[in-house]
Amino acid sequence: MNKSPVISVRNLSISFGRTTVVHDLNFDIAPGSTLALVGESGSGKSVTSLAIMGLLPERIGRAKGSIALEGRELLTLSEPSMQKVRGGRVSMIFQEPMTSLNPVQRVGDQLAEVIRIHKGLRGAALKEAVLDMLRKVRIPDPEVRMHQYPHTFSGGMRQRVMIAMALACNPALIIADEPTTALDVTVQAQTLALLKDLQRETQTAVLFITHDMGVVAEVADNVLVMRRGREIESGTVHEVFSAPKDAYTRSLIEAAPSLVGKFAETRTPPQPVQGVPVSYAGDAPVLEVNDLTVRFPVRSGFFGRLTGMVHAVEHASFAIGKGETLGLVGESGSGKSTIGKAIINLAPIDSGEVRVSGQRVDYGDPQSLARMRRDVQMIFQDPFGSLDTRQTIGSAIMEPMLVHGLAKRAEAFEKMQWLMERVGLDPARATSLPHEFSGGQRQRICIARALAMSPKLIIADEAVSALDVAIKGQIIDLMIDLQKEFDVSYLFISHDMAAVERICDRVAVMYFGEIVEIGKTEDVIGHPGHDYTRRLLSAIPITHPDQRGKRPLPSVDLTKPRSPIKPLEYRAPPPSWSMASEGHFIRSAS
Amino acid sequence: MLPFLIKRLGFAALTLFCVLTLVFLIVRILPGDPALVILGDQASPASIAALHKRLGLDQPVLVQYGQFLLQAVQGNLGNSMVTGRPVSEEILAVLPYTMELTIAALILGVLLGVPAGVWAAVKRNRLPDYVLRFISLLGLSLPAFVAAIILLMVFAIQLRWFPVISAGTGETIADRLRQMALPTIALALIMMTYITRVTRSAMLEVLSQDFVRTARAKGASPATVVWKHALGNCLIPITTVVGLYLGILIGNSVLTEIVFSRPGLGKLILTALTQRDYTLLQGMIVVYTLMVVVVNLLTDLTYGILDPRVQYK
Numbered sequence: 001m002n003k004s005p006v007i008s009v010r011n012l013s014i015s016f017g018r019t020t021v022v023h024d025l026n027f028d029i030a031p032g033s034t035l036a037l038v039g040e041s042g043s044g045k046s047v048t049s050l051a052i053m054g055l056l057p058e059r060i061g062r063a064k065g066s067i068a069l070e071g072r073e074l075l076t077l078s079e080p081s082m083q084k085v086r087g088g089r090v091s092m093i094f095q096e097p098m099t100s101l102n103p104v105q106r107v108g109d110q111l112a113e114v115i116r117i118h119k120g121l122r123g124a125a126l127k128e129a130v131l132d133m134l135r136k137v138r139i140p141d142p143e144v145r146m147h148q149y150p151h152t153f154s155g156g157m158r159q160r161v162m163i164a165m166a167l168a169c170n171p172a173l174i175i176a177d178e179p180t181t182a183l184d185v186t187v188q189a190q191t192l193a194l195l196k197d198l199q200r201e202t203q204t205a206v207l208f209i210t211h212d213m214g215v216v217a218e219v220a221d222n223v224l225v226m227r228r229g230r231e232i233e234s235g236t237v238h239e240v241f242s243a244p245k246d247a248y249t250r251s252l253i254e255a256a257p258s259l260v261g262k263f264a265e266t267r268t269p270p271q272p273v274q275g276v277p278v279s280y281a282g283d284a285p286v287l288e289v290n291d292l293t294v295r296f297p298v299r300s301g302f303f304g305r306l307t308g309m310v311h312a313v314e315h316a317s318f319a320i321g322k323g324e325t326l327g328l329v330g331e332s333g334s335g336k337s338t339i340g341k342a343i344i345n346l347a348p349i350d351s352g353e354v355r356v357s358g359q360r361v362d363y364g365d366p367q368s369l370a371r372m373r374r375d376v377q378m379i380f381q382d383p384f385g386s387l388d389t390r391q392t393i394g395s396a397i398m399e400p401m402l403v404h405g406l407a408k409r410a411e412a413f414e415k416m417q418w419l420m421e422r423v424g425l426d427p428a429r430a431t432s433l434p435h436e437f438s439g440g441q442r443q444r445i446c447i448a449r450a451l452a453m454s455p456k457l458i459i460a461d462e463a464v465s466a467l468d469v470a471i472k473g474q475i476i477d478l479m480i481d482l483q484k485e486f487d488v489s490y491l492f493i494s495h496d497m498a499a500v501e502r503i504c505d506r507v508a509v510m511y512f513g514e515i516v517e518i519g520k521t522e523d524v525i526g527h528p529g530h531d532y533t534r535r536l537l538s539a540i541p542i543t544h545p546d547q548r549g550k551r552p553l554p555s556v557d558l559t560k561p562r563s564p565i566k567p568l569e570y571r572a573p574p575p576s577w578s579m580a581s582e583g584h585f586i587r588s589a590s
Numbered sequence: 591m592l593p594f595l596i597k598r599l600g601f602a603a604l605t606l607f608c609v610l611t612l613v614f615l616i617v618r619i620l621p622g623d624p625a626l627v628i629l630g631d632q633a634s635p636a637s638i639a640a641l642h643k644r645l646g647l648d649q650p651v652l653v654q655y656g657q658f659l660l661q662a663v664q665g666n667l668g669n670s671m672v673t674g675r676p677v678s679e680e681i682l683a684v685l686p687y688t689m690e691l692t693i694a695a696l697i698l699g700v701l702l703g704v705p706a707g708v709w710a711a712v713k714r715n716r717l718p719d720y721v722l723r724f725i726s727l728l729g730l731s732l733p734a735f736v737a738a739i740i741l742l743m744v745f746a747i748q749l750r751w752f753p754v755i756s757a758g759t760g761e762t763i764a765d766r767l768r769q770m771a772l773p774t775i776a777l778a779l780i781m782m783t784y785i786t787r788v789t790r791s792a793m794l795e796v797l798s799q800d801f802v803r804t805a806r807a808k809g810a811s812p813a814t815v816v817w818k819h820a821l822g823n824c825l826i827p828i829t830t831v832v833g834l835y836l837g838i839l840i841g842n843s844v845l846t847e848i849v850f851s852r853p854g855l856g857k858l859i860l861t862a863l864t865q866r867d868y869t870l871l872q873g874m875i876v877v878y879t880l881m882v883v884v885v886n887l888l889t890d891l892t893y894g895i896l897d898p899r900v901q902y903k
Contacts, residue, residue: 055803055806055807083809083810083811084809086808086809087807087808087809091807092804092807094803094804096800099799099800099801100801100803100804101804102801102804102805102822103801103823103897103898103899104822104823104825104896104897104898105819105822113805113808113810113814114808114809117808117809117810118809149898149899151898151899165804165808
């Protein structure tokens with residue numbers, strides 16, 4: 001390294017009480033370069049960043065060794081001097097854009113605070129500085145937006161505000177702690193590109209914390225892989241990706257989405273077709289959704305007048321065959337979760353019908369609803385929130401069987417024990433409470449609970465999105481195995497294209513409440529026909545740093561952003577479809 | 591916003607109607623003939639009948655009820671059975687004293703309780719936290735009049751800093767405040783214990799949230815983080831408790847006013863009870879209800895100012 005490093009960490013050990021969580025860590029970051037700190041949750045990477053910021057929990061957390069920022073030792077710095085460093089010389093972008101901003105303070109004021117503290121600006125100059133930063137991170141209408149509260153911003157916009165805050169005082173080092181994990185792929189790609197642009201301009205050093213090797217391949221100059229608080233491998237990004245020394249690093253690289261090179265341009269020009277195409281595997285569909293529309297009213301003004309409707313789902317039609325998996329993909333707000341909710345009566349259906357095993361579900365009839373609830377089970381995203389914290393897991397798995405009167409207590413108990421074994425849990429732990437299990441194990445419990453009803457269809461709403469890469473792979477494998485054994489169908493709702501590619505037979509792509517493309521997984525991913533599908537696919541991170549710049553960057557939609565909120569009198573133009581190959585249909589741009 | 595207001599005002603009217611009915615029934619079920627109370631045990635049957643007629647007690651109950659509702663809607667709560675003066679006049683004469691006391695206690699309680707709660711949360715599981723938690727537990731378990739009597743004995747009788755009788759009739763403002771001081775402190779101490787507890791628990795939750803970490807990562811001073819970012823997000827639970835407690839406070843003021851021989855609703859309701867002054871009693875309960883309903887509505891509207899995410903539907 002020819003330039004002196006911005007930050008130099010030597011023999012850093014961090015302990016909480018008597019447990020040491022980080023052992024003997026060493027690294028340097030040069031100006032303008034990016035070090036990726038990689039590892040699964042609990043590997044000590046976030047704790048390391050908190051130690052640099054001096055934000056370890058008071059009285060419990062202790063850091064030993066040396067952290068030198070621009071030659072100045074941070075670990076022995078007094079709290080008032082540390083306050084000048086925080087936000088001034090080192091700033092941080094956190095994982096959760098939804099909760100990292102103060103909900104009761106205007107966005108502009110929150111951004112102004114950091115500038116006022118470190119640059120001492122006041123009045124008009126301060127306002128101009130805030131506007132300038134908001135423009136830099138490309139917030140539309142900054143003059144209006146600065147006076148609004150965070151809840152009116154989307155996740156991607158909030159993360160851009162966080163980036164603006166981090167960059168506002170020209171820090172020497174930015175710590176980005178999983179800054180894009182909570183974002184959609186398209187938003188992730190835009191956010192990463194923005195961060196890179198701004199870094200190039202300011203020559204800031206970046207410590208990038210992530211578990212996603214795709215993101216590492218995209219942004220890092222150097223990589224440090226951590227496991228259980230220790231460094232297990234480090235080097236330049238090319239060294240680590242081309243010749244990983246450790247088996248753990250290899251498994252992380254393999255777990256990253258691997259779609260690059262799989263997609264080509266459409267083979268044959270699609271032929272226009274008449275009517276709504278519906279297809280499925282096998283003889284009879286397990287689930288049919290015909291022309292489903294879900295709208296939510298928008299009321300506004302002092303009188304609360306009905307001024308429009310959110311078109312959450314518009315005329316969606318699809319079917320799933322026995323033992324088949326259909327993926328429903330799209331960014332957040334595209335209506336994919338709403339479809340799942342509407343099927344199990346958690347969202348109001350405006351028009352259209354749902355058929356389970358050929359029988360129409362009558363949402364006004366308790367008997368029909370009970371039948372549907374037996375045949376259709378759901379697995380949710382958050383394995384921590386979807387289990388009752390005071391109910392033993394055995395009881396949680398047995399409850400649906402008992403509620404629906406499918407089994408007597410003894411039978412239910414036997415089946416519960418058997419199911420726990422099937423999903424890879426020790427039946428002896430049936431009397432344990434949910435908090436004694438890890439995230440992956442809890443998701444296994446949820447799967448066992450869903451299977452207890454011998455359902456025909458399981459709706460998995462982002463079921464693996466909250467899990468670590470390695471665990472995610474295990475759960476997907478488990479779902480595939482169980483599908484073969486029980487011949488159950490899945491509706492797999494996800495924004496994670498790699499997971500979708502692995503588990504789904506067919507994929508439907510959703511964009512602003514409409515299905516824009518549907519077909520076999522290899523057709524849709526290999527030969528995407530719709531513009532939006534292409535944008536979605538090109539936003540997926542690369543798998544090797546050599547591929548940088550070789551893929552078209554997802555163009556930011558320059559046309560006026562579409563809004564799902566439509567005026568009351570709005571009538572959608574009738575959709576027109578074309579067929580690219582057998583069972584692969586593409587909606588024409590309207 | 592408007593549909594919300596209309597709905598809430600409708601609920602308020604319904605609450606008042608229920609209370610009016612309940613009050614009417616309860617007073618009539620209570621034992622004891624008011625005529626006997628007014629005229630004494632030795633009264634002749636003729637004079638009792640005459641008085642019944644004058645008070646309207648000879649009418650069928652349903653007629654009495656209809657009359658009562660009709661008059662109440664017009665703001666006429668009837669005449670006191672004892673003094674003969676309009677009930678509304680009797681109440682309005684003493685209402686300012688109770689309002690003065692309640693509001694002063696409220697302000698003092700918030701000024702003491704919120705900082706105490708914040709301090710306890712920041713110093714969690716250290717000495718200040720333990721001390722404040724002990725004090726607030728003590729305050730919760732101590733009846734209002736006990737605190738009042740202790741204050742009276744120490745500061746009025748032993749130390750003679752404040753007058754024993756708080757007549758509420760001082761010439762200067764300083765004089766009035768001096769008279770109000772002890773009853774206000776007695777009420778505010780209990781208010782404070784509630785606010786301390788709710789502030790502490792709300793702060794503990796907020797302090798562990800992501801945006802507090804963001805504020806610290808910005809380089810904001812600990813004071814800014816605690817008072818601006820964290821406390822700003824605790825105001826809703828605090829407001830809820832203040833609103834709820836305001837109702838209790840009005841009730842508590844009854845005993846406090848008696849201990850300090852202070853004019854106010856408390857003294858008035860005691861008089862009405864001992865004299866079986868049905869109409870005055872009815873009127874007072876209606877006024878109490880009205881105050882609680884108004885306070886609740888104001889609390890709900892305050893939420894919208896404190897938290898931009900609150901939407902009225």
